[in-house]
Amino acid sequence: MQMRGTMRKVVQTAAKVEPVPFDKEKPPGHVRFVCVSDTHSRSDRMGTIPDGDVLLHAGDFTDLGHLQKVKEFNTWLGTLPHPYKVVIAGNHDLTFDPKLMQEIRAGNRPMFWAVRDEEAETAKSLLTNCIYLEDSETNVMGIRIWGSPWQPWFYDWAFNEERGKPILNKWNLIPEGVDILVTHGPPLGHGDVTITGQHVGCVDLLNTIQKRVKPKYHIFGHIHEGYGITTDGTTTYVNASVCTVRYQPVNQPIIFDLPTPEEA
Ligand code: 5GP
Ligand code: MN
Numbered sequence: 279m280q281m282r283g284t285m286r287k288v289v290q291t292a293a294k295v296e297p298v299p300f301d302k303e304k305p306p307g308h309v310r311f312v313c314v315s316d317t318h319s320r321s322d323r324m325g326t327i328p329d330g331d332v333l334l335h336a337g338d339f340t341d342l343g344h345l346q347k348v349k350e351f352n353t354w355l356g357t358l359p360h361p362y363k364v365v366i367a368g369n370h371d372l373t374f375d376p377k378l379m380q381e382i383r384a385g386n387r388p389m390f391w392a393v394r395d396e397e398a399e400t401a402k403s404l405l406t407n408c409i410y411l412e413d414s415e416t417n418v419m420g421i422r423i424w425g426s427p428w429q430p431w432f433y434d435w436a437f438n439e440e441r442g443k444p445i446l447n448k449w450n451l452i453p454e455g456v457d458i459l460v461t462h463g464p465p466l467g468h469g470d471v472t473i474t475g476q477h478v479g480c481v482d483l484l485n486t487i488q489k490r491v492k493p494k495y496h497i498f499g500h501i502h503e504g505y506g507i508t509t510d511g512t513t514t515y516v517n518a519s520v521c522t523v524r525y526q527p528v529n530q531p532i533i534f535d536l537p538t539p540e541e542a
């Protein structure tokens with residue numbers, strides 16, 4: 279049908295992208311990234327993890343952040359061949375959120391009683407086999423990566439923040455020029471549909487990505503049922519949730535290759 283001149287399609291599309299097969303050879307002069315998220319202390323039951331230069335984990339590596347589980351996660355990371363591993367926390371990694379742990383210890387969060395005696399001060403130091411990012415950046419093989427654990431409020435778990443200005447303040451910390459953005463939760467409209475059919479991604483994160491930061495890749499998880507890859511034509515969005523909505527660790531890691539930046 280012919281559209282009238284004034285009618286324009288303004289809706290940003292989320293086109294589906296097929297995953298790169300694991301047996302595809304990495305092109306020369308490229309860095310291979312292997313993305314996982316939401317392993318929830320079930321990584322021992324995962325299938326093959328393809329080799330690559332950089333493993334990215336977008337949070338929820340435990341169920342409640344017990345330090346013993348953090349240690350086990352770190353040990354598992356140590357068994358993987360990737361020269362670089364970059365990890366952020368998710369809402370389940372409770373001991374990584376000192377503010378929440380204080381609340382739990384004060385007796386204000388009975389739901390999380392099981393971790394009340396965990397020494398949260400040491401949680402981050404247990405991750406010796408990776409680069410842990412929390413509103414911070416790392417440069418791996420010339421590629422800039424920013425990691426942030428925040429997600430829109432949902433029952434007050436770790437790193438929850440109210441939609442609107444409070445969470446936008448976190449996204450405003452992301453510098454321009456970042457090549458890969460890793461957050462725990464999805465932006466609105468990409469890998470963010472729940473089992474009940476709702477889009478629950480963060481609109482302020484979408485705006486930050488599309489209007490300001492424009493990273494090549496955005497890696498996340500959190501909405502397990504949103505597993506898969508989409509694109510808006512500028513950024514490729516990867517929901518790398520390994521666990522399904524029933525916490526079965528059956529989704530495969532997602533790989534992609536980026537050209538190695540020219541030496542300055
Ligand atoms: P997790 O508890 O591992 O962070 O998330 C597990 C599941 O909880 C998701 O796959 C999704 O079904 C649900 N969930 C997490 N965050 C939200 C949210 O903000 N809104 C809704 N409706 N569901 C959520
Ligand atoms: Mn850029």
Ligand code: MN
Pocket residue numbers: 316318338368370500502
């Ligand atoms: Mn999860």
Ligand code: MN
Pocket residue numbers: 338368369370462499500501
């Ligand atoms: Mn989560």
